Amino acid sequence: MSDQQVLFQLSAHSLELGGHTVLDAVSLSIRAGEKVALLGPSGAGKTTLLNQLYQQCPEQIALQPQGGGLVDLLSVYQNVFIGALDRVGTCAALWNLVRPLRTHRDAITKLTETLGLETKLWHSLDRLSGGQRQRVAIGRALYRQQPVFLGDEPVSSVDPLQAQMLLDYLLQQHETAVVSLHNRRLALEHFDRIIVMRDGRICCDRAATELDSEALDAFYQESSSPESEQPAPSETGWAITAS
Amino acid sequence: MITTPYFRLRSSVRTLNRVCFALVVAAALSLLWADLAVYPVDPWHELARIGRGVILPAWDEPRVLAESLGQTVAFALLAVVLAVPLGLLLAMLFHWRAVRYFCAAIRSVHELFWGLIFMQLYGLSATTGLLAILVPFTGVFAKVFAEIFEQQAHAPGQTLSPSLGTLKRYAYTLIPQSWSALLSYIRYRFECALRSSAILGFIGLPTLGFHLETAFKQGQYSEAGALLWAFVLLIATIRFWMKPVLLPFYIGLAIWLLPETVGFSNGGYLWQFVSVDIWPEPLRDAQWGAALQWYTTMFTDQVWPGLIQTLLLTQIALVLTAVVVLATYPFATRVLGGPLVRWPGRFLLLILRSTPEMVLAFVFLLLFGPSGLPAVLALALHNGGLIAFLVANASDAEAGGRVSRPDDPKGLLRYAYIETPRRFPAMLAFLFYRWEVILRESAIMGILGITTLGFYIDSAFEEIRYDRAFLLIAVTAILNILVDATSRRLRLMAHADTARR
Amino acid sequence: MSFLSRAMAVVMLALPTFALADTFVFTAIPDADESRLQQRFGKVADYLSEQLNVDVQYIPVKSYAAAITAFRNDQVQLAWFGGLSGVQARRLVPDSEALAQGYEDQFFKSYFIAHESAGMEAGESLSDALKGKTFTFGSKGSTSGRLMPEFYLREQFGAAPEEIFSRVGFSGDHSRTIAQVQSGAYQIGAVNFAVWEKELEEGKIDTNKVKVIWTTPTYPDYQWTIRGDVDARFGAGFKEKVRQVLLNMNDPDLLASFPRKSFVPASNDDYGPIESTAKAIGLLD
Incomplete structure (x- = not known):
């Protein structure tokens, strides 16, 4: 493996946002062909790290940001098609908004069958559940047809069985993958390298075979802090206050 | 990303208060110099006639009324239909400084002045009317569309190839992402276009304003009343007749309704206008000393005094507009007005925003005599009615939603503790947007004998001195651009944007 | 104008709209009562058309400035101007000429x-x-x-x-x-x-x-002014013909639109005093 080309390289990289240190002297190198899982509690800097990696070679990457970067008004088909925009001419792309292009229609229909979305192909996104939306986001990443996949909690909202299957498929379709996860078991079973982050630092970077569930749990317990989860103010409806 | 809302809130309220305080102080200082004298008058005879006309409208030629209503809509509709795609294109290029300046320049000139300019080039024709609305509206659309795009989430764009072309990027992410915001803004601007189209009648296009101005001038108040009511009705019913499905039909109808151009043939006039008419003679003859003299005289006699008057009036009108909004919006909301008060409240706001400022200014002129006072009142009521309507709509959209609680306070307490704090940032944002508009409109109050920049521009057109008109319009445009930039800075400082940032 | 040419006006905004070269167009703003201009002056247009044997149209304008603009860029060939606006218009259009004034305008x-x-x-x-x-x-x-x-x-x-x-x-x-x-x-x-x-x-x-x-002391005011190039466009002697037709207008219904008792001959020189007054107070350079 070591003869593969280095794709991502960070050496003692730090980043401050709004007075907070979000990345603290992170050093890291990822080669083509590696499948890396990124673990750590919320607020540890996983999303920031993924964004830093994305900027290193954006033209080779299929990115699946948190929330999927979906466009609510467009249909499932169009949302997946967005992945192919750089392979289609401008006029054809605009025409596709009016009338789907035949070749893409066939390919995307097939893809949505894999994703279990075939009945929703022409639904607009705002009519879908969280799990369905996430599968659309995966569909777009797959349809980008790039060698590298960067995913930020790509399967967090789908049911466990489907999560296994989709993750397998994603890893099989991409030569290289860096994926942040909160499910430790998925990380151990599907990836060959695991990086654990805490407070903007890398506190563990080892081959998956060298780790087990308990070893990983230890990293979480040390750092679990009460302020890490904060409810969004608009979500506190009166029902909560009243109870 | 998780922020700390409490800290943010505290600091943004402080900045917000500071900005508001500065505006009020500026207005109070303006009061010292502004010319707001009240003269003893005897207006009741004339006001009674106006009142009778409004209560008992009469119009004996339904055909003429229908025609001018149709043409009012035709100009507005076609201009908006053309301005939207142009504005969209420019919004996509808004990161270019040249595009931003270009848009600021074209929207900083009032529709009436564009009308007067294009009339020199295209005579009294459909082209003149369309361009007079189309050009400034394109600039406004470009700016607001660009702002809407800026407020969208970046995530969808990140999943695209970084080398993707602008058009494809917008067509698949930013435009569909902001679709509902774009549509509701276009709908709002269509109402504005109807007003502009009506007002263009004042300079001779065959829209409602043509007959309204005549009727008002001749003191035929029941005819003026009929026209005003027709216009109010037109605005009030937009959502019932402006259906997207019918748009192609309306466009066809609008083209058919456009007035025919009579006798205009001299197309070669454009060059003469841009190369000769708008430049002072000494400059054309390359007599630099005399040209300098010409500009100095213009500056001391018209530009400077006009600038001062315009700014003073604008500042006072701005703060008064805010007062009008705070005083009127609750009556038009579901939660504060209630079913009994809400409809009269909405009706009042409809009347305020549909009555041209010129008409309001005339009524106040009769009441208070000639000074800045009628101008300030007319501007504040018209713009206040418009903003209050938008604020009330925002409140209604939220009523019964996630943020309402059954134990919320009622009445005045609710107004003071819940609604006003929630609406305030948006209200301030609207107010800043209207600042520019108030500035432009304060320029058209020549009947009051107030020598604003608009007074001198109007005089220059009347005296067929396009060189002066051009200089004064350029000054007004620069002033507008400065005010626009200031208001944008203040808006950012006060976190007055409705969207997250 | 057909639907097509209106549509063209929309499509080709930048281009001037098409000429109706054979139509003689005039405008007028009366000093009192500007309502129903189209109906009232439509009748005047019919009279002129009948007498002159050309197609005549009237377009209403809102201000003297708009009338001058229309006269200058040849949208109208004949206009009923006030004293000052007539002087301004004739300065802008070479060879244009005051044809006739209202009886009352001799001593306004x-x-x-x-x-x-x-x-x-x-x-x-x-x-x-x-x-x-x-x-x-x-x-x-x-x-x-x-x-x-x-x-x-x-x-x-x-x-x-x-x-x-x-x-x-x-x-x-x-x-x-x-x-x-x-x-x-x-x-x-x-x-x-x-x-x-x-x-x-x-x-x-x-x-x-x-x-x-x-x-005030009396002065000359409203007058009919015609462009100098009408003879070339509508045939030799057209200008004289227009003058005669205006002077012969004696239908009280038509004259009431202006409102004037009758029209009498006028010339550019009659308005010399107006021009010098305008210069004296800085309205003309």
Whole structure:
């Protein structure tokens, strides 16, 4: 493996946002062909790290940001098609908004069958559940047809069985993958390298075979802090206050 | 990303208060110099006639009324239909400084002045009317569309190839992402276009304003009343007749309704206008000393005094507009007005925003005599009615939603503790947007004998001195651009944007 | 104009719309009662068309400036101008010519009117009591509502109106001037005598509230002006023919639109005094 080309390289990289240190002297190198899982509690800097990696070679990457970067008004088909925009001419792309292009229609229909979305192909996104939306986001990443996949909690909202299957498929379709996860078991079973982050630092970077569930749990317990989860103010409806 | 809302809130309220305080102080200082004298008058005879006309409208030629209503809509509709795609294109290029300046320049000139300019080039024709609305509206659309795009989430764009072309990027992410915001803004601007189209009648296009101005001038108040009511009705019913499905039909109808151009043939006039008419003679003859003299005289006699008057009036009108909004919006909301008060409240706001400022200014002129006072009142009521309507709509959209609680306070307490704090940032944002508009409109109050920049521009057109008109319009445009930039800075400082940032 | 050519006007905004070269177009703004212009002057157009044997159309405009613009860029070939606007138009269009004026326009005059609160009495000349009052002209480009009153004010007081009065407004129209002075919004106003007489007759004026305090000397006012190139376009002798047709207009119904008793011959030279007055007060360079 070591003869593969280095794709991502960070050496003692730090980043401050709004007075907070979000990345603290992170050093890291990822080669083509590696499948890396990124673990750590919320607020540890996983999303920031993924964004830093994305900027290193954006033209080779299929990115699946948190929330999927979906466009609510467009249909499932169009949302997946967005992945192919750089392979289609401008006029054809605009025409596709009016009338789907035949070749893409066939390919995307097939893809949505894999994703279990075939009945929703022409639904607009705002009519879908969280799990369905996430599968659309995966569909777009797959349809980008790039060698590298960067995913930020790509399967967090789908049911466990489907999560296994989709993750397998994603890893099989991409030569290289860096994926942040909160499910430790998925990380151990599907990836060959695991990086654990805490407070903007890398506190563990080892081959998956060298780790087990308990070893990983230890990293979480040390750092679990009460302020890490904060409810969004608009979500506190009166029902909560009243109870 | 998780922020700390409490800290943010505290600091943004402080900045917000500071900005508001500065505006009020500026207005109070303006009061010292502004010319707001009240003269003893005897207006009741004339006001009674106006009142009778409004209560008992009469119009004996339904055909003429229908025609001018149709043409009012035709100009507005076609201009908006053309301005939207142009504005969209420019919004996509808004990161270019040249595009931003270009848009600021074209929207900083009032529709009436564009009308007067294009009339020199295209005579009294459909082209003149369309361009007079189309050009400034394109600039406004470009700016607001660009702002809407800026407020969208970046995530969808990140999943695209970084080398993707602008058009494809917008067509698949930013435009569909902001679709509902774009549509509701276009709908709002269509109402504005109807007003502009009506007002263009004042300079001779065959829209409602043509007959309204005549009727008002001749003191035929029941005819003026009929026209005003027709216009109010037109605005009030937009959502019932402006259906997207019918748009192609309306466009066809609008083209058919456009007035025919009579006798205009001299197309070669454009060059003469841009190369000769708008430049002072000494400059054309390359007599630099005399040209300098010409500009100095213009500056001391018209530009400077006009600038001062315009700014003073604008500042006072701005703060008064805010007062009008705070005083009127609750009556038009579901939660504060209630079913009994809400409809009269909405009706009042409809009347305020549909009555041209010129008409309001005339009524106040009769009441208070000639000074800045009628101008300030007319501007504040018209713009206040418009903003209050938008604020009330925002409140209604939220009523019964996630943020309402059954134990919320009622009445005045609710107004003071819940609604006003929630609406305030948006209200301030609207107010800043209207600042520019108030500035432009304060320029058209020549009947009051107030020598604003608009007074001198109007005089220059009347005296067929396009060189002066051009200089004064350029000054007004620069002033507008400065005010626009200031208001944008203040808006950012006060976190007055409705969207997250 | 067909649907197609209207559509073209939309599509090709940047291009001038198509010429209707064989139509003779005129415009007119009467000094009183601007309502129903299209109907009233449509009849005048029919009369001209019948007499001249060409297609004649009338277009309504809102201001003297708009009339001058239309005349200058050849949208109209004939216009019923005020004294000042005629002079301005003829300066802009070489070889254009005053053809005829109204009978009344040979000895036109303006009234200075005052609200009773001003406490002014009618006098032989403008008195110093005017100083410090509020004052309104009519339209900025009007001869009887602006030019001549301003000229006599300057002559009497040796100062600009803004220096004589505490405030100077432009009501935009003679009827407005009367309404504004009658309501006391302005204390003094200058108004076209014909409009005043007409409204007095119609009972619109309460003479307890507003009255005439001074009358200007007479001057020439409204006239028909025609472009110099009409002979080339509509045939030799066309200009003379138009003059004759105007002078022969004696249907009271048509004349009431202006409103004038009849039309009498006029020439550019008749308006020399207007031009020099305009230059004297800085309205013309």
